[in-house]
Amino acid sequence: MTSIFVPSADDGEQSTGSTASFSAREGGRFLDRWELLVTASYWVAWLSFSRRTAMGTGIAREFDQLGMGALRLIVPASLLVGIITTFQVASQLSQFGAQALSVQAIGWFAARELGPLVVALLVVTRSASGIAGELASMRANGEIDALRAMGLNPVKYLVAPKLAALLIAVPGLTILADALIVLGGWLGSIAILDVSTRFYFDQFRSAFELRDLFIGLIKSLCFAYMIALIACDEGLSVEAHFQSIGTATSRAVVLTVLGVLAADTVINAMFYFIPVFA
Amino acid sequence: MIPVLEVRSLTGPAGAPGIFDVTMTCLRGRTTVVLGPIHSGKSTVMRHVVGLERAARGSVVVDGETFDATGETEDRLRRMRTRIGCVFPGAALISRLGAVENVELPLLEHTTASAAEARKAATHLMTEVGLHIDPEMLPGQLDRAVQRRVALARALALRPPILMLDEPTQGLDAHSAAELDRTLERLQAGQGFGTLIFSHDPRYAFGRADQIFVMAGGRIVESGTPESVRNSASEVVSRLLDRRGAA
Numbered sequence: 001m002t003s004i005f006v007p008s009a010d011d012g013e014q015s016t017g018s019t020a021s022f023s024a025r026e027g028g029r030f031l032d033r034w035e036l037l038v039t040a041s042y043w044v045a046w047l048s049f050s051r052r053t054a055m056g057t058g059i060a061r062e063f064d065q066l067g068m069g070a071l072r073l074i075v076p077a078s079l080l081v082g083i084i085t086t087f088q089v090a091s092q093l094s095q096f097g098a099q100a101l102s103v104q105a106i107g108w109f110a111a112r113e114l115g116p117l118v119v120a121l122l123v124v125t126r127s128a129s130g131i132a133g134e135l136a137s138m139r140a141n142g143e144i145d146a147l148r149a150m151g152l153n154p155v156k157y158l159v160a161p162k163l164a165a166l167l168i169a170v171p172g173l174t175i176l177a178d179a180l181i182v183l184g185g186w187l188g189s190i191a192i193l194d195v196s197t198r199f200y201f202d203q204f205r206s207a208f209e210l211r212d213l214f215i216g217l218i219k220s221l222c223f224a225y226m227i228a229l230i231a232c233d234e235g236l237s238v239e240a241h242f243q244s245i246g247t248a249t250s251r252a253v254v255l256t257v258l259g260v261l262a263a264d265t266v267i268n269a270m271f272y273f274i275p276v277f278a
Numbered sequence: 279m280i281p282v283l284e285v286r287s288l289t290g291p292a293g294a295p296g297i298f299d300v301t302m303t304c305l306r307g308r309t310t311v312v313l314g315p316i317h318s319g320k321s322t323v324m325r326h327v328v329g330l331e332r333a334a335r336g337s338v339v340v341d342g343e344t345f346d347a348t349g350e351t352e353d354r355l356r357r358m359r360t361r362i363g364c365v366f367p368g369a370a371l372i373s374r375l376g377a378v379e380n381v382e383l384p385l386l387e388h389t390t391a392s393a394a395e396a397r398k399a400a401t402h403l404m405t406e407v408g409l410h411i412d413p414e415m416l417p418g419q420l421d422r423a424v425q426r427r428v429a430l431a432r433a434l435a436l437r438p439p440i441l442m443l444d445e446p447t448q449g450l451d452a453h454s455a456a457e458l459d460r461t462l463e464r465l466q467a468g469q470g471f472g473t474l475i476f477s478h479d480p481r482y483a484f485g486r487a488d489q490i491f492v493m494a495g496g497r498i499v500e501s502g503t504p505e506s507v508r509n510s511a512s513e514v515v516s517r518l519l520d521r522r523g524a525a
Contacts, residue, residue: 061374138373146370149328150384150432151359157372157383 031236036155037229043153043160044167058161066127066162067169071176073122078177081118082106082184083191090193099193103200106185107207111216115178117264119170120223124256128231131162132252135235136245144236154236163228170224171217178216219267226259279305282341282439282472283362288326290333290347296322297496300336304440304489307466309473311483313507314493315518320476321367322496324444328362329355341439360388363433363441363471367448369425371417377428378404378413384435403431408461423454427461437469444476459486480519484508492518 047059089102135158138144147154182204189200234252238244283304289295297319304310312320325331326347327338333347340361345354371380382400385391391399401413407427417425426446433441446462447455463486466473477483483490483504490507492500494514500507507515 058374134374141373142366142368142370143372145325145330146364146366146429147372147383148330149359149362149364149366150387151356152383152387 033233036233039155040159040163043156044164047160047164059164062161062165063169066165070123070126070173073126074119074173074177075180077122078118078180079184081114082181083188086185086188103189103203104207106182107204110181111178112212114181115174116216116219116223119173119177120260123170124227124260128227128252128256129249131231132235133245133249135232136238136248139238140242159232162232166224166228167221171220174216174220222263223260226263227256230256230259282306283474284339285327286337288333288336288347290326291331292334295334300498302491304472304474306472307470308488309486310489311487312476312491312493313480313483316478318493319496320493321444324442324476328359328364360436361438363438365429365433365443365446367445369429371425371428373417376414376416377411380428381431381435388436403435407431422449426458438471440472442474446475447482
């Protein structure tokens with residue numbers, strides 16, 4: 001395996017394929033972004049087959065905190081998004097006397113766009129700062145150096161469990177959010193559009209395609225990657241002192257939100273412009 | 279006596295050196311103390327020895343095998359690190375893992391032990407260092423002295439020939455520091471590892487060292503037995519001893 005630690009720029013030397021790893025200066029980046037991506041993915045794959053206690057416990061804890069902990073936020077927020085969407089679309093379409101189409105809009109957008117994006121942004125607000133803050137404080141506390149000094153890979157023990165937990169949690173939460181947005185849309189529809197439940201679900205079925213759910217899940221996997229890797233990178237690349245924790249957490253939130261939105265734009269553009277995906 | 283650790287002409291970190299031409303030897307079963315004021319370069323030496331920093335020049339010999347401190351392959355670094363136990367200031371335990379999980383980490387990573395075997399060995403190690411706590415407790419729930427013992431158990435998990443401790447008694451009260459020191463002495467007598475301690479406290483250094491290296495400004499300015507260092511005419515040594523009142 002190649003080194004995951006690269007010399008900082010002021011070392012005046014670059015690591016090559018064969019030599020590596022005496023770096024991690026007192027401050028600044030000590031982990032290359034692309035290597036973080038590759039090694040974290042490798043260790044997530046490895047974790048799938050590992051029965052090692054500490055690793056399994058690590059994923060379970062991360063899943064509990066990053067995934068299950070977000071439920072309280074995602075359940076009400078998704079319901080509200082469903083209601084809001086119905087109100088907004090219905091008020092626009094009322095100009096054309098086509099309020100009933102707002103039910104179809106829920107079918108079009110919930111699984112493909114709203115669900116994945118709402119979940120990703122809520123997970124970012126709740127967890128990105130937490131992940132970055134935790135890793136930055138571990139760096140300041142010498143825990144990262146302690147791991148390395150024991151010959152343990154920080155990416156394997158700290159980043160991979162978070163990435164694995166988010167890769168499971170974000171798509172799972174997305175399916176839940178999709179369902180709740182539809183439920184919120186139903187609540188909004190029977191409240192303001194005066195439509196029957198049967199009509200609502202008939203319209204929804206005619207607009208919804210399983211493919212939309214599939215695309216939404218692909219997006220949610222990309223978002224999980226963005227959230228885990230950007231937040232971890234921000235946490236690991238700070239200077240090793242406590243003052244840098246605040247900077248890491250705020251940068252992590254800003255960059256993760258931008259990263260998620262940029263990824264969403266790219267994926268949407270791909271499905272819009274490339275015929276094979278459309 | 280057989281040297282278990284030799285540091286040869288170490289200058290680093292590359293690009294912005296903070297330590298210069300550091301050379302020292304640590305013997306099996308003996309205690310070597312690197313003594314010096316804060317920011318004298320002690321911790322930087324320790325970081326170089328385990329490859330956390332890239333040196334501009336120098337090498338490290340661990341248990342007879344020479345490692346280039348200016349750059350080594352990942353595999354060789356890994357092999358070197360399994361032969362050196364490290365206790366960092368403040369213990370540096372992994373805060374998300376329980377005490378026993380912290381101790382079993384090196385066993386799970388570097389040995390073929392099963393999860394159950396690693397847990398059993400980690401529990402035994404914790405008893406060996408005098409820990410009688412709920413093994414699942416998180417580091418944040420433990421007091422400093424207990425954290426330091428968990429870190430000691432973790433450092434000794436792979437039975438390394440050399441144990442390095444950076445400011446091992448920092449932040450501990452006198453009683454806890456003395457207890458930890460006695461435990462360390464007992465373990466060293468039983469297992470025979472060499473101990474390299476980095477400390478700013480002359481009382482601690484002169485209490486148990488077989489050999490002392492005094493550092494100032496990133497350089498070794500004096501070395502020898504405790505007696506010879508105590509009698510040294512070096513200005514740095516005099517200042518260090520006078521200030522601490524240990525002369």
